[in-house]
Amino acid sequence: MTDWQPWAATLADKLAAESAIADDQWRAAFEGTPRHVFVPRYWELDEYNRPSRLVDGAISAHRPEWLEAAYTDRFLVTQWVADEDRRVVTSSASLPSLVARMLHILDVADGHRVLEIGTGTGYNAALLCHRVGAQKVVSVDIDAGLVADAAGRLNTVGYAPTVVAGDGALGVKGHGPYDRILSTCATRGVPPAWIDQLADGGRIVTPLTMGGALAVLTKSGPDEVSGHFDVEQAWFMAMRPATRAMPVGFLADQPQPVSDELAGLGVSSLEPKALADPDFRLWLLLHQPTLHFVEHFDNELAHAGLTVHDGADIATALRRADGPLHVRQSSPRRLWDTVEVAWRSWIDHHKPRRDRLGIAATTDDIQYAWLDHPARHQGGGGRAGVFRWPLLA
Ligand SMILES: C[S@@+](CC[C@H](N)C(=O)[O-])C[C@H]1O[C@@H](n2cnc3c(N)ncnc32)[C@H](O)[C@@H]1O
DSSP states (O other): OOOOHHHHHHHHHHHHHTTSOOSHHHHHHHHTOOHHHHOSEEEEEOTTSOEEEEEETTSGGGHHHHHHHHTSSOOEEEEEEEETTEEEEEEEEOOHHHHHHHHHHHTOOTTOOEEEEOOTTSHHHHHHHHHHOGGGEEEEESOHHHHHHHHHHHHHTTOOOEEEESOGGGOOTTSOOEEEEEESSBBSSOOHHHHHHEEEEEEEEEEBSSTTOEEEEEEEETTEEEEEBOSSOOOOOBOOOTTSOOOOTTSOOOOOOOOTTTEEEEEEOSOGGGGGOHHHHHHHHHHOTTOEEEEEEETTTTEEEEEEEOSSOEEEEEEETTSOEEEEEESSSOHHHHHHHHHHHHHHTTOOOGGGEEEEEETTOOEEEEESOTTOOSOSSTGGGTTEEEOOO
């Protein structure tokens, strides 16, 4: 039997010191939940962030490293699949400080019925059971094997919540309405079933597949939810559609270099440091959701820059020392032009942080992102009209 309590207390102390845990009840949940039980083994990542070396708590030589990792503020890859030459992560134990942040903004109270989307290891479900009682917790994962393992671990630590195998985009019928819905996989928008199954005044916290946005939504009418993005970023694996191919998420393809024959050349007006600003990137993704970013760093040559691509077209901006950003972009869809348009509107709106943005969604699957207030609509023409963006369902 592992003497895990001091480890869990140390993790809880650290999370409290960083303000990730803000109240005594969540602190008690982190102190009282043995994370190592939920992560019996995990994969270390190599320098390309690919899962590479299995660390297994059942192997005595691995135990010290495994136990330390289980109680460190680290996300741990627990499952992956090979897809051609890629290794696609299909489940993980999320970063504890992010778990704590999301539980905090979920704003759970005694007696709340909570639905978790993405059971994974079962650790987050165990924290919820500690907080509201297992009879109030329902958790769903698309992977039946993970669900069976998680249910077994939850039982080991004395909890028997409702754990279901199925597509979390459909919610879990028959156990709601839920006061709180927490997703631990990223969605493109808000699945209508969640709005249906949410109690009046209830709250949804879900990461989006776009720019690490974390939506904090309240039921604002019988058929609709609306709310801001959290100020913090939350990067999660994408929710897998049950019937479609698995998305590759954060293990996106590397683009090919721009060929000179295709290149349009120019100088960009962007402040180079904006390229690294996650809030500008989120703003940009609202204009062009299919963009991917690849950074360039070359300290010796003092080169720095960014490539944006969408699988078909590509644009690269590169800066030497303190000079301007030189741009090459392929035609006919000149992606850098979109970057420039988004940059100008970001400046016009005083460089909004992500918490000035939010989304609204209805059960009819009308979904849009907004700036400052959901009721501000597109109109007025020109730059001033950029207040609402449709979201892809
Ligand atoms: C980051 S992990 C969840 C971590 C988990 N909450 C924990 O405490 O370990 C994301 C999970 O979402 C699950 N998932 C992906 N698509 C899903 C879907 N459509 N419905 C339900 N779960 C899904 C994955 O199988 C994976 O286990």
